[in-house]
Amino acid sequence: SAAVGGAGYLAVKPYYDKYADPKKEVCFNHDIRKDVEKVYDIIDVEDLGEKTNFCRCWRSKKWPFCDGSHNAHNKACGDNVASLIIQKKQTSG
Amino acid sequence: SAAVGGAGYLAVKPYYDKYADPKKEVCFNHDIRKDVEKVYDIIDVEDLGEKTNFCRCWRSKKWPFCDGSHNAHNKACGDNVASLIIQKKQTSG
Ligand code: FES
Numbered sequence A, B: 001s002a003a004v005g006g007a008g009y010l011a012v013k014p015y016y017d018k019y020a021d022p023k024k025e026v027c028f029n030h031d032i033r034k035d036v037e038k039v040y041d042i043i044d045v046e047d048l049g050e051k052t053n054f055c056r057c058w059r060s061k062k063w064p065f066c067d068g069s070h071n072a073h074n075k076a077c078g079d080n081v082a083s084l085i086i087q088k089k090q091t092s093g
């Protein structure tokens, strides 16, 4: 039985390799407003703080803001995604 | 040989099903600055236009800005991701 399984693994490997294509498009938004066609967020400049972190990993519980969840995603699969930071220029003095 | 392959398919299916988990973490940044640990982008408010579209699908050729590539990603896999829009408040009159 173990031998059959082993032979079968080799037999079907090319089929499954298709699914292992690292560039295959897969959904990565699992939870955020899945009821809408496209998740846009519109933010007024006037509502920004000195430094605002926006999520681009689709895992934040504080969407559209970054809560650090990108670290768990990156660790789980070896990715390197992180946030967009919008900052107001430093006032001198 | 076909029979062995079939049996093998059933034998390894539970193993491969793991990879079919729709919520499994997979890398979705394939091309953007893969040489850095985390892709942050820092934008000064002063450099924003009236309306600036920032990419959150990791497919834009104009990164960190949106170029509409999220549509192809969404179509390819049934996702619903889209950009972050930062806008300056409309001036009246
Ligand atoms: S939590 Fe998503 S980019 Fe930080």
Ligand code: FES
Pocket: B054, B055, B056, B057, B058, B059, B060, B065, B066, B067, B068, B069, B070, B071, B081, B082, B083, B084
């Ligand atoms: S091109 Fe990536 S969100 Fe539009």
